[in-house]
Amino acid sequence: MPESAPATWPPAPIRTERLVLRESEARDRAAFIELFASPEVRTYLGGPRPRDELERAVPELPGRRPGLFVIDLDGTMIGTVTLDRRDAERPGHLRPDAGEAELGYMFLPEAWGRGYAAEACAAALGWFADTLPGMPVVLCTQAANDRSLRLAAKLGFVEVQRFEEWGAEQWFGMWSPVTPSC
Numbered sequence: 533m534p535e536s537a538p539a540t541w542p543p544a545p546i547r548t549e550r551l552v553l554r555e556s557e558a559r560d561r562a563a564f565i566e567l568f569a570s571p572e573v574r575t576y577l578g579g580p581r582p583r584d585e586l587e588r589a590v591p592e593l594p595g596r597r598p599g600l601f602v603i604d605l606d607g608t609m610i611g612t613v614t615l616d617r618r619d620a621e622r623p624g625h626l627r628p629d630a631g632e633a634e635l636g637y638m639f640l641p642e643a644w645g646r647g648y649a650a651e652a653c654a655a656a657l658g659w660f661a662d663t664l665p666g667m668p669v670v671l672c673t674q675a676a677n678d679r680s681l682r683l684a685a686k687l688g689f690v691e692v693q694r695f696e697e698w699g700a701e702q703w704f705g706m707w708s709p710v711t712p713s714c
Contacts, residue, residue: 556595563609611639624704661709675701
């Protein structure tokens with residue numbers, strides 16, 4: 533979470549029509565390992581990590597950090613949504629001080645194509661806008677990642693720039709909550 537984030541973490545679980553966004557629990561460990569070991573999930577994220585390495589490295593209580601929501605469907609983790617400060621060393625920023633929050637997400641392949649990512653990300657963005665009004669949120673994905681580009685558009689992200697990073701063209705967009713005009 534950005535440094536100006538509230539000190540209270542985690543928030544109460546966020547409920548959507550079908551999902552619960554919550555803090556991670558020990559029972560989520562296998563799903564965390566699967567996310568990082570999956571060739572499909574990691575196609576645009578640097579490739580899968582070796583499962584044996586993950587079995588050793590992933591703690592019994594994985595993903596316990598501010599800004600990380602586990603996405604729960606009927607009591608089972610199907611993915612994660614994160615809102616973190618974008619690394620100042622990376623290209624792509626809206627502010628000179630690099631003070632943006634960056635939306636990230638990963639979902640298990642069996643959860644793809646059902647609208648869960650849009651539902652979960654929209655809920656996380658709504659919570660964020662209520663918690664830190666006016667804080668910009670950015671999203672960066674490989675320009676070749678059609679699924680991620682469609683989700684970015686559905687969520688209301690607007691392209692700001694493209695640049696080369698990690699040997700691929702990156703799409704960089706920003707999101708602003710709609711504020712009612714008086």
